[in-house]
Amino acid sequence: METVFGPNDSWAGVFVKRGNDMVVIDVNEAGLVHRSVDRLFITHPHTDHCHFHALSHVGRVHATREALEFLDRVARGRIDVPPRDRLLPVRRREPVGDLEVTPIPVFHNSVGCAGYYVECPDITVLVTGDWCGGDGETVDRLAEYEPDVIICDGTICTDGTLPDSVELLTHRLEMIRERHGENVIIYTNHQAAPVLEAVSRVFGEFHCFTDDPIVGTCRLLGVKYRKYEGEGGPIVTSFTKRYEEGVEAVAYELLSKPTVPTDVPNYQISRSFHPPSPDIKLLIDQANPRLLIVHHANRRRLKAFQKHISETVECRAWPKEVNNNMKLAVRASEL
């Protein structure tokens, strides 16, 4: 008997299976094939990982306590959340037959986000879920497990020919500065700090303001954020794109940051909470996996990044051929 694993499609959803023991992590539309699954592990309550209709078909749902409380409090009544006795906070080590699942807190713009480390007798697999290195700690936490395989969020991964979030933000700021002159104010939360730090290398200094009470000093930027007191503008708010409907809209309300004054020009920049390529490379560097599988991106991006990784990092990157739905079943013995 050997372990077989892989993404269920090119977006979200992963399985790790050994005989009758199966760990299924996340389910999106395409993952409805697993509707009869007994136990589902959710990385976070964004709807592309925790699909409305699929949820009601699974036996038990495991996630962090915060994510389950969120589902129960916010999503119940809107989507088919299983009854409370089927929502089970994932324990530090959750056995599934011969397999064992460990949640790892990761940084992302949702509630109670976790990646999962799956230990099998013949292989270890780390499933990141959506994440980015924005807190300065997530890469370390993920890498600590030194898994054989990493199945990673590649939403904005790039081979250098496609823009990453730093590039996008820089481009947008240049456009705004052209229009309004030098006095651009970045009104942000601390989560955008790594991106802003990179942008500042290109763009020079800029002022950062926030009234996020938890900020304090941002250790990455080394900037003490201040409360905005009407210093003028234009103002750029750097948050991730706001979702308009479903659970995510409610999530956003709950997590919403104070809005900026409306009497000055105000631009919004979508700031991704997915790992730019340097984050992924850092993770590979530290965790030293034997195989990297990137999903959660379009085919063009996945192909380009896979090639890039194979050429620049000593790690095999799959899939070699990105097919339409990217259903992959890799056998442990193939490594």
Ligand SMILES: [Zn+2]
């Ligand atoms: Zn997400």
Ligand SMILES: [Zn+2]
């Ligand atoms: Zn996602």
